[in-house]
Amino acid sequence: MKFSNFASRFNDSSGIVQLMDDLGNAMNNDSDLLMLGGGNPSHIPIIQEHIRKSFLNLLDDPVLFSNAIGNYESPQGNRIFIETIVKMLNKEYDWGIKYENVALTVGSQSGFFFLFNMFGGKYADGTHKKILLPITPEYIGYRDVGLVSDLFYSYKPKIEKLDNNFFKYRIDFEALEIRKNTAAICVSRPTNPTGNVLTDEEMSKLFSIAEQNQIPLIIDNAYGEPFPGIIFTKTSPFWNKNTIFCMSLSKVGMPGVRTGIIVADSPVIKSIRNMNAAINLSTPNFGPMIANELIESGDLLALSKAEIKPFYQRKMEHAISVIRKNFSNIDYYIHVPEGAIFLWLWLPNLNVSSDDLYERLKSRGTLVISGSHFFPGLDDNWEHKDECLRITYSMDKDVVEKGIEIIAEEIRAINASS
Numbered sequence: 001m002k003f004s005n006f007a008s009r010f011n012d013s014s015g016i017v018q019l020m021d022d023l024g025n026a027m028n029n030d031s032d033l034l035m036l037g038g039g040n041p042s043h044i045p046i047i048q049e050h051i052r053k054s055f056l057n058l059l060d061d062p063v064l065f066s067n068a069i070g071n072y073e074s075p076q077g078n079r080i081f082i083e084t085i086v087k088m089l090n091k092e093y094d095w096g097i098k099y100e101n102v103a104l105t106v107g108s109q110s111g112f113f114f115l116f117n118m119f120g121g122k123y124a125d126g127t128h129k130k131i132l133l134p135i136t137p138e139y140i141g142y143r144d145v146g147l148v149s150d151l152f153y154s155y156k157p158k159i160e161k162l163d164n165n166f167f168k169y170r171i172d173f174e175a176l177e178i179r180k181n182t183a184a185i186c187v188s189r190p191t192n193p194t195g196n197v198l199t200d201e202e203m204s205k206l207f208s209i210a211e212q213n214q215i216p217l218i219i220d221n222a223y224g225e226p227f228p229g230i231i232f233t234k235t236s237p238f239w240n241k242n243t244i245f246c247m248s249l250s251k252v253g254m255p256g257v258r259t260g261i262i263v264a265d266s267p268v269i270k271s272i273r274n275m276n277a278a279i280n281l282s283t284p285n286f287g288p289m290i291a292n293e294l295i296e297s298g299d300l301l302a303l304s305k306a307e308i309k310p311f312y313q314r315k316m317e318h319a320i321s322v323i324r325k326n327f328s329n330i331d332y333y334i335h336v337p338e339g340a341i342f343l344w345l346w347l348p349n350l351n352v353s354s355d356d357l358y359e360r361l362k363s364r365g366t367l368v369i370s371g372s373h374f375f376p377g378l379d380d381n382w383e384h385k386d387e388c389l390r391i392t393y394s395m396d397k398d399v400v401e402k403g404i405e406i407i408a409e410e411i412r413a414i415n416a417s418s
């Protein structure tokens with residue numbers, strides 16, 4: 001069968017298709033695969049209990065239930081939930097936002113599809129505009145959302161080697177160039193895949209660059225404050241009219257409800273609303289209706305601090321100790337894990353590419369993600385792109401332990417055969 005150019009943009013070899021296919025198979029079937037690949041959040045019992053209670057309250061309230069199941073939601077998103085988000089963000093951070101500054105999307109992934117195509121691509125005057133990713137590695141999910149090719153340009157990071165086999169990426173501000181056709185800047189913070197948290201100083205430089213050039217700064221806050229709060233460094237979230245701040249209910253533990261939250265200047269929100277209407281008619285309401293009670297009561301913010309963050313911090317520390325135990329005699333570095341749910345491993349002397357290592361591990365029932373997918377917009381034969389792996393530590397302890405053991409075994413086998 002023949003397909004259009006549009007369909008052929010979404011082909012089987014895309015990293016995100018590979019990732020979500022592997023993830024769906026591992027999570028939804030009775031599978032023995034050791035899933036260290038996806039971005040699925042942990043099923044934290046105390047969090048699930050709160051979500052369940054809120055869900056039951058919704059089911060037990062005939063009016064709420066009837067509205068949730070029986071009505072199309074507005075394309076900007078559930079009004080009550082938006083008002084709750086506005087109130088909460090103003091209370092926490094004093095941003096002075098209003099109802100017209102917030103829209104919901106079907107997961108933040110579709111929010112990025114809207115935002116990147118809203119700013120990047122062809123303009124009425126014939127120019128082709130691009131999104132600047134000031135630092136790579138950057139989130140795999142951005143790569144394939146462009147309706148036109150060549151939507152991004154990006155930069156290599158500066159690499160700072162630290163003690164104890166740690167390293168840190170930093171934005172190379174000297175290299176950074178704002179071009180005539182730069183339409184917006186985007187960063188994930190904490191960063192998926194590296195667990196990097198750009199410092200407040202780096203963020204403030206990006207804010208100034210964006211402001212001076214009158215282009216928006218998009219901040220992907222899927223793992224950050226105020227929820228889910230999977231961030232181990234101290235940061236100060238910031239918003240102004242030039243900032244597009246993106247949040248999600250997924251990493252709190254609700255990826256199934258597909259709810260993303262965008263905080264932006266009102267023309268951006270109107271455009272998102274219009275795209276929602278054209279593409280989805282309306283937005284999901286179960287997630288917002290469940291989360292509303294949890295946010296309004298203050299429970300979700302308290303749980304993020306007291307349960308979610310320490311839970312992932314313990315998992316991160318455990319994963320690092322398992323790597324240290326298994327990786328003796330292997331040349332490796334770990335990016336300092338400052339947030340999110342991943343370890344980013346750099347293997348500078350690996351004798352095969354990270355794509356080959358991915359395949360070898362998959363054939364042994366261990367799924368990771370090859371680092372090569374995390375450099376959207378970087379047209380550079382930088383060898384570092386083929387030397388890294390992303391390992392998710394949100395799964396059960398024994399899965400993480402067995403998976404890391406197999407990764408170490410396979411690297412040793414490669415080293416021994418070359």
Ligand SMILES: Cc1ncc(COP(=O)(O)O)c(C=O)c1O
Binds near residue numbers: 110141188222247250
């Ligand atoms: C950095 C980042 N942004 C956005 C998303 C998309 O999340 P969702 O569409 O579930 O809100 C993810 C998911 O893994 C992510 O890691």
